[in-house]
Amino acid sequence: MEELGAYLDDQTAPEVRLELEQHLSECPNCWVISDTTKKTIKVYKGMDPYPIPPELHNKLLSALTRITPRQTGLGPGIGTRPKH
Amino acid sequence: MGTPTPKPEPVFNETPLVLQARSGDLAAFSKLVEKYEGKIFRLARHITNNQEDAEDILQETFLKAYEHLDAFQGNSKFYTWIVRIAVNESLMKLRKRKSDRSVSLDEQIDTGEDVIAREIAVWEDNPEDRYSQQELREILDEAIASLPPIFRSVFVLRDIEELSSEETAQMLDLTVPAVKSRLLRARLKLREKLTRFFKRKGDDIFDYL
Numbered sequence: 001m002e003e004l005g006a007y008l009d010d011q012t013a014p015e016v017r018l019e020l021e022q023h024l025s026e027c028p029n030c031w032v033i034s035d036t037t038k039k040t041i042k043v044y045k046g047m048d049p050y051p052i053p054p055e056l057h058n059k060l061l062s063a064l065t066r067i068t069p070r071q072t073g074l075g076p077g078i079g080t081r082p083k084h
Numbered sequence: 085m086g087t088p089t090p091k092p093e094p095v096f097n098e099t100p101l102v103l104q105a106r107s108g109d110l111a112a113f114s115k116l117v118e119k120y121e122g123k124i125f126r127l128a129r130h131i132t133n134n135q136e137d138a139e140d141i142l143q144e145t146f147l148k149a150y151e152h153l154d155a156f157q158g159n160s161k162f163y164t165w166i167v168r169i170a171v172n173e174s175l176m177k178l179r180k181r182k183s184d185r186s187v188s189l190d191e192q193i194d195t196g197e198d199v200i201a202r203e204i205a206v207w208e209d210n211p212e213d214r215y216s217q218q219e220l221r222e223i224l225d226e227a228i229a230s231l232p233p234i235f236r237s238v239f240v241l242r243d244i245e246e247l248s249s250e251e252t253a254q255m256l257d258l259t260v261p262a263v264k265s266r267l268l269r270a271r272l273k274l275r276e277k278l279t280r281f282f283k284r285k286g287d288d289i290f291d292y293l
Contacts, residue, residue, distance in 0.1 A: 005268035029204050033275070036207045039282070040275045041243050043212050044224060049122030050129065052142075057121065060143050061114060069108055069153045 008037060098162050106153040113150050120163055121146070123245070124170050130240045131174040133229050134181075141177065145170040167245060171237070171255045178233055203279040211282030227277040231270055238263055239270035 006012045007020050024031045096119075104112035121142060128141035149156075149166050156165050212220050228236055234256070241252040242263070253263045 002265075002268075005264055008268070008271065032204050032206055033272075036205075036279065036282070037271050037275045039207050039211060040271055040278055043220075043278070043282075044239075044243055044274075045246070046212065047221065047224060047244075048217075049126045052121050052125055056125075056139060056142065057117075060117065060121070060146055063143060063147055064110060064113065064117075064150055067147055067151050069106055069150055070155075071107075072154050 004034065004037075007034070008041065099158065102153065102156065102158070102162055105150065106156075110150075113153075116162065117146055120166060123163075124166060127167065127170055127240055127245060128174050130225075130228050130244070131171070131233070131237050132177050133233075133236070134177070137174075137177045137181075141170055141173040144173050148173075164247065164251065167241075167247070168255055171241070174237075175256075203276055203283075205279055205283035207279070207282045208284050211278075215281070223278065223281050227274050230277060231273055234258075235266055235270040235273065238266040239274070242267050243271070 003012060003016060003020060007017065012020065024034055098116060098119075101112045101115055105116065124145055125138055125142045128145075129135065129138035132138055132141065145166055148169050156162065208214065215223065228239065231239065237256055238252060238258075241247045241255065242249065247255075249260050249263045249267075252258075253260045256263070258266070
């Protein structure tokens with residue numbers, strides 16, 4: 001089972017991969033499980049994020065106008081070296 | 085003379101926007117909100133399984149991010165940074181609800197192989213094409229919602245947000261092997277749930293297992 005996980009993530013060592021693929025070509029059940037699991041991942045990856053209802057977006061933007069970013073001046077900045 | 089100018093990065097470079105936002109430029113921060121709010125909302129909705137919680141988390145995440153931008157060190161992507169905030173907020177909501185409903189991130193995970201592969205049926209090549217966007221969204225959301233919280237969280241971070249196993253482990257306070265094993269089980273459970281929607285028409289389930 002662990003090997004199936006690594007195989008789905010394309011992280012199997014080449015020799016294990018060959019062995020697995022050989023098995024998948026001979027075992028219909030395992031082939032179906034592997035193929036449909038790959039499709040499961042693909043379908044989810046292909047989904048667009050939710051459209052945000054405009055009122056929710058506007059509520060967020062209006063709440064942000066009441067916030068002021070902290071200006072510590074001490075924290076490490078982007079691309080600057082942290083102080084020790 | 086003749087010094088070649090560096091080619092512009094083809095990827096979206098958010099650093100200037102983050103820097104502007106940090107000095108209080110709300111218009112710059114709004115651009116970051118617009119780019120990522122849909123993903124943050126989806127993430128929160130999936131982890132908490134609750135619309136109202138997801139709305140709160142969306143708001144809290146961006147308010148905290150804006151207020152604490154000075155703490156963002158720029159050594160991770162801005163998006164990964166806000167995902168971390170959103171995951172923390174989502175886990176807090178889950179824990180709050182734990183008292184009235186049996187929701188736990190630490191629940192015992194069954195280790196048997198019993199859940200795996202009861203349904204063995206070939207799927208269409210592009211099974212999603214059979215449904216409208218709306219129908220598909222409902223099918224996929226319902227399948228995720230049926231998973232225990234820890235499986236949902238791992239699957240969403242790894243396979244939807246496409247974070248690494250290491251990042252996912254850190255955010256959920258799990259080990260990397262625990263992330264990997266939960267991810268595989270989540271994927272297999274989802275596969276099982278989706279089979280009845282996506283299997284090839286006319287095929288009967290093989291029952292020779």
